[in-house]
Amino acid sequence: MPAHSSSSVQKAREVLAGRLSEIRKDAGISGRELAIRCGWSESKSSRIENAKTPPSDADIRAWCRACDAGDQTPDLIAANRQSADAHVQWRRLQRSGLRHLQESTADLYRETRMFRAYVSDVIPGFLQTPRYAAALLSSIADFRGTPNDVSDAVAARIRRNAVLNNGARRFSFVLEESVLRYRVCSAETMAAQLGHLLGVMDLPNVALGIVPFAAQRTVWPMPTFTIFDDGRVHADTLDAASTLTQPSQVDLYARAYERLSQGAVRGAAARSLVADALASLD
Secondary structure (H helix, E strand, C coil): CCCCHHHHHHHHHHHHHHHHHHHHHHHHCCCCHHHHHHCCCHHHHHHHHHCCCHHHHHHHHHHHCCCHHHHHHHHHHHHHHHCCHHEEEHHHHHHHHHHHHHHHHHHHHHHCCEEEEEECCCCCCCHHHHHHHHHHHHHHHHHHEEEEEEEHHHHHHHHHHHHCCCCCCCCEEEHHHHHHHCCCCHHHHHHHHHHHHHHCCCCEEEEEEEEECCCCCCCCCCCCCECCCEEEEEEEEECCEEEEEHHHHHHHHHHHHHHHHCCCCCCHHHHHHHHHHHHCCC
């Protein structure tokens, strides 16, 4: 295991151990009393609490039960299972090229039944035309200095996005109006992209809302994120991609999505915003 991966694993263990320690202290019991209640040795409690030994799911259940903190069990188990590589540097993800990155999520896309995506920067990958995707991925490859396999990456993205035409899947998008205005490609390519967006809005399994510049907001614009069913969130930053699976994390993003959705316009009003953006390209 590479050194950076090993240190990430240890850091994740230390965070979990700290949470377990706080639970024990909040319960007002000693490590010895915890061990007695759990039916194991005091040294095991110490090893877990000092991040020397990773706990099993059963250990976490016993720990929380002993501390009368059963409500925290699901989050702690999810945190324990969540790979330390859930927060992965983009450079590591992309070092073998952008095509591999597109293909790495193909199974997840096929398995998910409900997608919710909030986007504040570019057209969502699901809704991109090949030429828009090529322009965007080219700029990413240039910025990050990764192998330029854009043609293959675009083909992989379009194949992955075929799930959009599966009526058994549901898609809900919330876009900031700025997404319609940012020029990440030529005016001609952007015009075709916005036209494609209008066409996608007619799909029966797609719900698309746009938050206007002038909307009265109840929450601030946020970095882009996608919720897969009710169990997983992908949240991106400039340097990393985070996969979040703890119930409290997923719930937090679901609540944010709901709040952002409340400020979005749909139907004719949304089409009007797209048409205005198209007109501005002239």
